[in-house]
Amino acid sequence: MGIKVSDRLRTSRGRYPVNDAFVVSGQDGRKRIEFSFAQEWGEERPIALEDLAGCLRASRDLDPDEICERIALFARKTGPLLGDAADEAVSDWQFAIGAAQEAIRMQEQVNGTRPWVSEAERVVKTTVTDPAGGVLFNCYNYTFGIGPENPGRYSSSIPSAPWVRTFSESRGGDYLFAVRSVEGGIEAFDICLVSCEGSLSLALLAQMLCFFNDQPLTRAALLEMGVGQLDGVDVAEVERMASALENENAVRFAETPVGKADAPHIQRIVQAMAALHLQRVTVDLFKSDDTGDSLAFDTFLSSLWYDFAMQLGAVKVGYCQECGAGFSLTGHRGLPKRYCSDECRTKAKNRRERDKVSRVRAMYMEGHSIPDIARELYAEKSERVAAKDIVSMLAKWPPLKQAIRDECAKKGEHPFARRCCEDGVISERQIELLEKRASRSGRQR
Ligand SMILES: [Zn+2]
Numbered sequence: 001m002g003i004k005v006s007d008r009l010r011t012s013r014g015r016y017p018v019n020d021a022f023v024v025s026g027q028d029g030r031k032r033i034e035f036s037f038a039q040e041w042g043e044e045r046p047i048a049l050e051d052l053a054g055c056l057r058a059s060r061d062l063d064p065d066e067i068c069e070r071i072a073l074f075a076r077k078t079g080p081l082l083g084d085a086a087d088e089a090v091s092d093w094q095f096a097i098g099a100a101q102e103a104i105r106m107q108e109q110v111n112g113t114r115p116w117v118s119e120a121e122r123v124v125k126t127t128v129t130d131p132a133g134g135v136l137f138n139c140y141n142y143t144f145g146i147g148p149e150n151p152g153r154y155s156s157s158i159p160s161a162p163w164v165r166t167f168s169e170s171r172g173g174d175y176l177f178a179v180r181s182v183e184g185g186i187e188a189f190d191i192c193l194v195s196c197e198g199s200l201s202l203a204l205l206a207q208m209l210c211f212f213n214d215q216p217l218t219r220a221a222l223l224e225m226g227v228g229q230l231d232g233v234d235v236a237e238v239e240r241m242a243s244a245l246e247n248e249n250a251v252r253f254a255e256t257p258v259g260k261a262d263a264p265h266i267q268r269i270v271q272a273m274a275a276l277h278l279q280r281v282t283v284d285l286f287k288s289d290d291t292g293d294s295l296a297f298d299t300f301l302s303s304l305w306y307d308f309a310m311q312l313g314a315v316k317v318g319y320c321q322e323c324g325a326g327f328s329l330t331g332h333r334g335l336p337k338r339y340c341s342d343e344c345r346t347k348a349k350n351r352r353e354r355d356k357v358s359r360v361r362a363m364y365m366e367g368h369s370i371p372d373i374a375r376e377l378y379a380e381k382s383e384r385v386a387a388k389d390i391v392s393m394l395a396k397w398p399p400l401k402q403a404i405r406d407e408c409a410k411k412g413e414h415p416f417a418r419r420c421c422e423d424g425v426i427s428e429r430q431i432e433l434l435e436k437r438a439s440r441s442g443r444q445r
Pocket residue numbers: 320321322323324325339340341344
């Protein structure tokens with residue numbers, strides 16, 4: 001159900017103004033984000049796909065409550081991601097965020113700002129050879145989840161039909177197929193990119209069919225592509241050739257690691273992911289706003305993917321030094337951004353201060369003088385001011401008081417208590433009291 005009042009406020013980028021967003025549990029137990037729509041636009045902050053992807057990125061595993069909290073916080077800035085409904089499933093957001101995270105990760109590798117780590121690689125590369133070991137083609141497989149099996153709004157925003165794209169080069173080419181699959185109750189998009197050095201021929205088509213013998217959807221897409229690319233393809237003939245290859249075990253394959261040399265192909269997978277998210281973008285020539293382009297986005301998510309796809313080579317992600325969340329640094333200039341939010345900046349500052357206080361106390365216990373500590377840790381302050389702060393940090397510290405008490409309970413000299421007294425951490429009077437109390441309890445014993 002769409003909202004009518006705000007329809008006039010919808011931007012061509014698929015955004016609606018919201019006052020608030022919060023996560024609620026639906027009757028079916030599924031979490032949903034509820035939006036309250038605003039009657040007018042406030043400040044519209046620029047948001048990038050990297051920011052969306054970053055909202056669930058953390059330096060540690062997030063529990064389900066934290067996930068909801070972070071999504072709600074982000075949803076408050078963006079409004080609905082997938083259209084104009086007043087509520088969206090948290091799971092749709094999670095899948096949408098997951099796909100964005102992976103595309104960005106691959107793009108960072110392509111751009112050389114993230115290392116290629118084959119164990120963590122989601123792209124599986126298979127090298128297909130003939131029995132003599134001659135390479136026929138390479139196949140890159142990548143799968144991204146789009147939602148639970150009963151369709152969510154995210155999965156229905158991505159086309160359901162098989163999707164084929166051909167990238168031709170002077171030598172050979174890349175053939176990309178995207179088909180839907182369901183595994184373990186999760187609906188996914190399987191992207192498969194076949195890369196070959198030679199140009200497409202009947203024999204190569206048969207070899208590809210043979211390799212994909214257990215994937216009917218990909219086979220169908222392959223055949224359709226073959227018919228389109230090669231003149232006078234007899235489908236029955238190609239299939240007969242493929243089954244002959246299979247019987248002779250003439251097509252061998254082995255998984256091979258993905259690395260820097262594969263970057264152009266990984267780039268195409270990222271482009272395909274972007275294209276899949278842009279299938280419903282339309283052209284509106286008579287649109288009247290100041291963006292200067294004529295695209296009309298059906299969802300805010302599609303406009304995020306569009307911006308991302310427009311500057312793939314410049315994609316740059318920063319990570320919050322406090323919580324690990326990622327954020328866009330694409331096109332960022334000036335001082336490097338270190339925190340995702342003011343909240344994290346404050347938290348980090350407080351922690352730095354706490355660390356400094358611990359350092360002050362440890363140094364004092366190690367025997368450093370207050371002027372020494374002041375010079376080492378508070379060079380930016382005047383020595384007098386720093387000394388005063390240090391004394392108060394020490395005076396408020398229970399373990400130090402305990403150490404003085406323990407020392408005064410013993411007979412003889414009390415050098416530590418004297419030192420604290422000279423530094424003004426404890427008063428002469430307090431020490432006298434402690435010493436008196438100790439001698440009294442000594443007599444009683
Ligand atoms: Zn943060």
